[in-house]
Amino acid sequence: MASLRKKLPPLTALTAFEAAARLSSFTRAAAELGVTQAAISHQIHVLEQDFGFPLFRRLHRRIELTEKGRLLSAAAGDAFNLIAETVTSLREDGPDDELAISATISFSHFWLLPRIAAFSRACPEVKLRIITQDARTSIEASDVDLAIRYGTGAWSDGQAEFLFEDEVFPICSADYARAAGPIRTPEDLVGHPLISSDADDPTWTGWEEWLAAFSVKPTKKGRGLRCSFYSEAIYAAMNGQGIALGWSRLVADLIQQNRLVRLTEASIRTRAAYFVVVPQRKVQKESVRLFIEWLRTASG
Structure with a gap:
């Protein structure tokens, strides 16, 4: 274990790097991790000093990964996602399968909640958690299993399936x-x-x-x-x-x-439509499949 730790870079700095690389922004990484932009910049600097080479090119109002930065970003992303999937699987190991659904306030109040009892009757073994929020957050960086969104369907954090127009x-x-x-x-x-x-x-x-x-x-x-x-x-x-x-x-x-x-x-x-969005990198649970099938029927 000691030998492994010596091979690894500082994990706090690696976490900051993974977020900045995935979001292509120190500012957005700071917002996601709940720290300041200066803290993200410092952690990236620590990591670059540890490696002895730059991971980002600092351009005018944007950042760009170097070739070595891209290699580290891919490895860090895969490793963090594997850990997250394993932890999720361990937490779900039990009689209840909790399904976390994200929806906007209006969609949750006026469409989802009046109908959700029908899904619970059909699948009583699935424990539901409704996360109501208008602020759009990455579903790959959260514990959300699926999100119902209004828009064009072009979101980088998940795979979108059309539900209906309006x-x-x-x-x-x-x-x-x-x-x-x-x-x-x-x-x-x-x-x-x-x-x-x-x-x-x-x-x-x-x-x-x-x-x-x-x-x-x-x-x-x-x-x-x-x-x-x-x-x-x-x-x-x-x-x-x-x-x-x-x-x-x-x-x-x-x-x-x-x-x-x-x-x-x-x-x-409407110029856009409603979609159900699932994370691309997470292992899809059986309850997600069941809920999407119910959504298709309920919105048909």
């Missing part, structure tokens, strides 16, 4: 619709409080894009509540705060329950 149309509470009077066309929406939500994803459809699809310009002094999350916008609409954009897959149950009503027949298709 359409978007105006919605509000039944009380608001009665008080507002007839709203039959996109032009009729102008002047009403339009509830919006912040989104970092450029493929997410907001009011400006939706109205522009029908050649309608919102008023310069548009009024309406602005929320941090889409789920908040939906709850605001249900409480009569104004009109929000309803994503059909997410609000279908609420419309059926008459907690929301659709305004106008106008709608647009």
Whole structure:
């Protein structure tokens, strides 16, 4: 063991290097490991001093692995993934097979949780853990078994399988619709409080894009509540705060329950779609396969 330790570089520095090499960024590596960028730079420097040669080329606003850095990155990545898979397998060695599912707040609240009991009835031996978060994190660097995401499907941290597209149309509470009077066309929406939500994803459809699809310009002094999350916008609409954009897959149950009503027949298709994403480097559990099969049926 002593001989092996002498052959290995400092493991703290190797961990920092693996993250920086995989993410092509000292900054992103620092965020993933919960340290400062200066700490990552220091650990890389320690590693390069230990080896006696550079592992990165420091270019303008970016870094690039040297040839020897690429060799070390491949070896470190394979070794860390093997350890992670073994640890995961050991932790799962028992009667319960826990399945960790990551989903956005809105998808979890409005689509997944209302339906998840059906999966539990079909597979009662699988213990579920729902990780609800809008911030997208690498599923290969976490204990997530699969993620349900909205986007183009081009993610480097996993293999994406298409689930469904969506359409978007105006919605509000039944009380608001009665008080507002007839709203039959996109032009009729102008002047009403339009509830919006912040989104970092450029493929997410907001009011400006939706109205522009029908050649309608919102008023310069548009009024309406602005929320941090889409789920908040939906709850605001249900409480009569104004009109929000309803994503059909997410609000279908609420419309059926008459907690929301659709305004106008106008709608647009989303530019992206929902996908289920599984890590590429992890050993896929049987529960992952079962859940994906259930997703296909439930979303069909």
